Amino acid sequence: MAKNIVSLIKANSSVCHLAQIHTHLIRTHLIFDVFHCNAMLNAYNQVSSPSKAFSFYRHMRSLGVRDNSFSSSFVLKSCAKIPSLHHVQQIHGRILQGGHQSDSLLLTSLMDVYSICRDLESVRKLFDEASQRDTVTWNVLISSFTSNNRTRDALLLFDAMQSPEYGSEPDDVTCLLLLQACAHLAALDFGQRIHQYADDHGFGNLFKIRNSLIAMYSRCGSVDKAYKVFDEMSERNVVTWSAMISGLAMNGYGREAIDAFIEMRRAGVIPDEQTFTGVLSACSHTGLVDEGRKLFDMMRFEYGLLPNVCHCGCMVDLLGRAGLLDEAYRFIVNEMRVQPDAAIWRTLLGACRIHRYVDLGERVIKHLIELKAQHAGDYVLLLNIYASAGNWEAVSDLRRLMKERGIHTSLGCSTVELGGKIHEFIAEDDSHPRKNEIYAMLDEIAQQLKIAGYIANLDSELHDMDDSEKDSALYYHSEKLALAFGILATPPGRTLRIAKNLRICVDCHNFTKVLSNVYNRMVIVRDRNRFHHFKGGFCSCNDYW
DNA sequence: CTAGGGTTAG
Numbered sequence: 001m002a003k004n005i006v007s008l009i010k011a012n013s014s015v016c017h018l019a020q021i022h023t024h025l026i027r028t029h030l031i032f033d034v035f036h037c038n039a040m041l042n043a044y045n046q047v048s049s050p051s052k053a054f055s056f057y058r059h060m061r062s063l064g065v066r067d068n069s070f071s072s073s074f075v076l077k078s079c080a081k082i083p084s085l086h087h088v089q090q091i092h093g094r095i096l097q098g099g100h101q102s103d104s105l106l107l108t109s110l111m112d113v114y115s116i117c118r119d120l121e122s123v124r125k126l127f128d129e130a131s132q133r134d135t136v137t138w139n140v141l142i143s144s145f146t147s148n149n150r151t152r153d154a155l156l157l158f159d160a161m162q163s164p165e166y167g168s169e170p171d172d173v174t175c176l177l178l179l180q181a182c183a184h185l186a187a188l189d190f191g192q193r194i195h196q197y198a199d200d201h202g203f204g205n206l207f208k209i210r211n212s213l214i215a216m217y218s219r220c221g222s223v224d225k226a227y228k229v230f231d232e233m234s235e236r237n238v239v240t241w242s243a244m245i246s247g248l249a250m251n252g253y254g255r256e257a258i259d260a261f262i263e264m265r266r267a268g269v270i271p272d273e274q275t276f277t278g279v280l281s282a283c284s285h286t287g288l289v290d291e292g293r294k295l296f297d298m299m300r301f302e303y304g305l306l307p308n309v310c311h312c313g314c315m316v317d318l319l320g321r322a323g324l325l326d327e328a329y330r331f332i333v334n335e336m337r338v339q340p341d342a343a344i345w346r347t348l349l350g351a352c353r354i355h356r357y358v359d360l361g362e363r364v365i366k367h368l369i370e371l372k373a374q375h376a377g378d379y380v381l382l383l384n385i386y387a388s389a390g391n392w393e394a395v396s397d398l399r400r401l402m403k404e405r406g407i408h409t410s411l412g413c414s415t416v417e418l419g420g421k422i423h424e425f426i427a428e429d430d431s432h433p434r435k436n437e438i439y440a441m442l443d444e445i446a447q448q449l450k451i452a453g454y455i456a457n458l459d460s461e462l463h464d465m466d467d468s469e470k471d472s473a474l475y476y477h478s479e480k481l482a483l484a485f486g487i488l489a490t491p492p493g494r495t496l497r498i499a500k501n502l503r504i505c506v507d508c509h510n511f512t513k514v515l516s517n518v519y520n521r522m523v524i525v526r527d528r529n530r531f532h533h534f535k536g537g538f539c540s541c542n543d544y545w
Numbered sequence: 546c547t548a549g550g551g552t553t554a555g
Contacts, residue, residue, distance in 0.1 A: 006547085035547065042548080073550045108551035139552040173553045180554090208554040215555060243555040274555055 005030060009039040015049050022056065032065055041074035050078030054087060061094075069100045076109045085117040092122075102131050108140045115144030135161075135171050142177045151181040152422050155190055172203040179212045183219035186499035186526050187417045191216045211239045218247025221497055221524035221531050238269050246278035251531050252540040254286025261295075273305055280314035284321055285530065285541075292318040312336050313347050320351025321543075325360055342371050342378075349381045350529075353388070354543060361385045376402075376409040377502065377528075384506075414482040414500045418489055425481040428473070432485070442475065442484040445515065454514040460507035479508045479525065487519060495522040503528050513537050 005021070012018055022040065025031040037060045044053035057075040060067065072095050079087050092110060100106055107126055114122040123144045130137060138161045145154035158178055161168040170178075175198045182191035195213055198204040210233055217226035230236070230244045241264040248257035261279045264271065271279075276299045283292030296315055299305045307315075312331070319328035328348055332340050345367045352361035365382055368374040379402050386394040412427040425432065432438060446454075461470040474480075479500055486496040504512075504527045516523050517537035525532045533540040 038548065070548060070550085074548095077550085103550085105550045110551090112551065134551095136552055141552095143552055171552090176553055206554090211554045213554095218555095237554095239555045241555085246555065272555095278555080 006036065006039050009036070009043050012043060013047055015044075015047055015052060018043055018047065018049075018052070031060065031063060034060075034065055034068055034071065037065055037067070038070045038074060041071060041078070045074060045077050048081070050081040053078035054082070067094065067098070069095070069098065069103055069106055072098070072100065073106060073109060076106075076113055079113050080116055083113070083117045085114075085119055088113050088117055088119075104130065104132060104134070104137065108137055111137075111140045111144065115140070115147060118148055120144060120148055120150070133166065133168065135168050135174065138166075138168050139171070139173050139177060142174065142181075146177055146181050146184070151184045152424070154178065154181045155185070155187065155422070158194070170197065170201075172198070172206055172209060175203070175209060176212050179209075179216045183216040185415055185417065185422055186220045186497055187415075187420075187422060188217075188220040188222060188497060189417055189420045190422075191220060193420060207235075207237060207239070211237075211243050214240065214243040214247060218243070218250060219526070221251060221526060221533070223247055223251045223253060236264075236267070236269065238272055238275060241267075241269055242272070242275040242278050245275060245282065249278055249282035249285060252285060252533060254282040254288060257282035258288070258291060271299075271303065273308060273311070276305065277310045277314065280311055280318070284314050284318035287318075287322055289318055289322045289324070307337070309338055309341050309344060312338065312340070313344050316344055316347045317351070320348050321354065323355055325351055325355060325357055329360065329363075340367075342368055342375075345371070346375075346378060346381075349378060349385075353381050353384050356385060356388050358385055358389050358391065358394075374407075376407050379407060380409060410502065412478040412500065412502050414478040414498050416482045416486050416496070416498055418486075423482070423485060425478040425485065427478045427481075428476040429478065429481060432481075434485070434488070437488055438481060438484050441488045442480060445484055445487065445519075446475070448518050449511065449514045452514050452518045454511060457507040457510060460505040474507050477505065477508050479504060480511060483512065483515060483523070486523075487515075487521070493520065495524060498523070498525045500525060500527045504532065509539065513539055 009021055012021065018040065025036055030036045040056055041053050044056060053075060057071065072091055075091055079091065095101065095106060095110065107130055111123045111126050114126070123141065127133065127137065127141050138157065142154045142157050145151065155178065158170060160166065161170060175194050178194050179191060182194065198209050203209055210229055213229045214226045217229065226244065226247045230240065233240060241260065245257045245260050248260060257279060261271070261275070276295065279295055280292055283295065292315065296307065296311065299311065300307065315331055316328045319331060328351060332344060332348065345364050349361060349364045352364060361382055365374065365378065368378050379398060383395055383398055386398065414425045416423045423432065456471055456474055458467055458470045461474045479498055482498045483496065486498070490496065504525055509532070512523050512525065512534050514537060515521070516534035523534040525534070530541065
């Protein structure tokens with residue numbers, strides 16, 4: 001009899017039936033049998049009702065059912081879907097009470113769920129106190145760092161885990177996680193190290209590693225290396241092609257990205273949503289309006305894919321950047337089947353900045369405020385629009401408003417990688433051990449650039465200060481510090497790679513253009529949006545003027 | 546007594 005009910009639970013795929021079974025279990029007192037309870041927990045997870053799983057767990061606990069490690073394992077799974085630190089702590093407590101603290105699989109699940117709840121301290125504590133740590137334990141720790149904005153620390157773990165003290169071997173998953181971290185930091189040297197490691201250990205040819213390498217090299221601004229990886233592959237799946245297409249697109253090779261898309265179809269690989277995100281963004285960065293429109297239709301009518309917010313964002317960017325701002329606005333209001341999110345409005349705001357559309361910019365900000373999603377960066381864009389239109393009154397009004405509402409712009413932060421070590425610069429930062437040299441170098445560079453015709457663009461400094469203060473504040477933008485350090489610490493002619501958390505400002509953009517000429521350096525800056533390849537006084541992007 | 550678990554490509 002009891003066996004039948006378990007198979008009934010397993011066979012059921014609806015929350016409604018499970019609720020009936022729940023009632024039945026109570027009536028028949030079978031609910032006091034942990035085996036039945038665990039089957040229920042598992043079933044709720046499988047019909048993706050994590051909250052039902054958790055309330056069932058609470059119910060069985062309140063009845064005093066003796067749960068076991070299976071129960072914890074099942075209910076942890078549901079916690080991963082609806083993160084709640086409070087719930088996780090309760091389960092953690094039960095695991096300890098039940099004496100399962102040396103079940104390493106249970107502990108790694110627990111670490112993962114703490115990480116999802118953004119409680120890294122607990123993750124770390126569990127890790128440190130674990131009786132044994134295998135590669136997976138390390139991977140979970142690394143993953144908890146990479147998914148919680150601690151990418152730099154994640155990279156450090158690659159060496160730590162291999163140290164004689166621990167002696168864990170990184171595996172393919174470790175490499176994947178670290179490649180993503182490198183992509184995030186634009187850490188090319190470190191990425192190459194991981195590449196080498198993967199090749200040496202026999203998993204360099206896995207699809208997931210190769211595909212991840214393409215993305216990493218692209219996001220480090222090295223399309224040629226990404227292409228080499230791509231080219232050497234004898235088989236390519238949709239992820240491979242999409243990674244290559246996006247890589248080309250984000251580095252300014254829009255035409256090549258579209259060609260790759262055509263070649264992909266010829267090779268018989270079916271594009272999916274993300275492929276279209278890549279190829280549409282290629283169109284928008286390159287200003288290929290007609291191609292973009294055609295591809296948008298192809299996606300819907302030939303492949304039956306529903307446009308998501310990313311696709312629509314690309315279309316808005318495409319139209320907006322091309323100066324068709326009213327059409328872009330109509331597209332959002334009339335044609336989008338999905339609810340426009342903040343990113344969509346923000347894209348349009350960016351186009352308003354490029355084309356100096358003050359009125360539309362103000363309307364867009366209202367939409368953002370409606371969504372309660374206005375970031376500091378949005379106000380900065382609007383400030384930029386006012387400033388470029390010479391409306392200083394509006395600039396100071398908006399600045400006052402920002403002050404009143406307590407909107408703080410986040411600090412600019414740039415990173416440079418040197419010999420596998422990540423150097424971080426924050427605006428007006430003086431924490432770097434070589435700060436004196438760096439500031440002296442920055443002085444020298446500024447003098448050289450002024451001779452070559454660089455003039456500080458004071459409009460870029462949007463804080464409330466007088467011109468001479470502006471001059472020096474601009475001076476200490478994080479990317480300039482990173483540039484000075486790069487010039488200082490690398491041999492002449494070496495390409496400089498910088499990753500920045502915010503959008504590069506017009507002044508830094510000019511500064512870098514002139515610098516690339518005067519110092520004869522390639523400079524590759526990845527900002528929040530895309531890459532800028534500076535060479536001989538020019539930049540590959542057409543967003544700044 | 547039965548049952549199951551950790552990280553993971555664009």
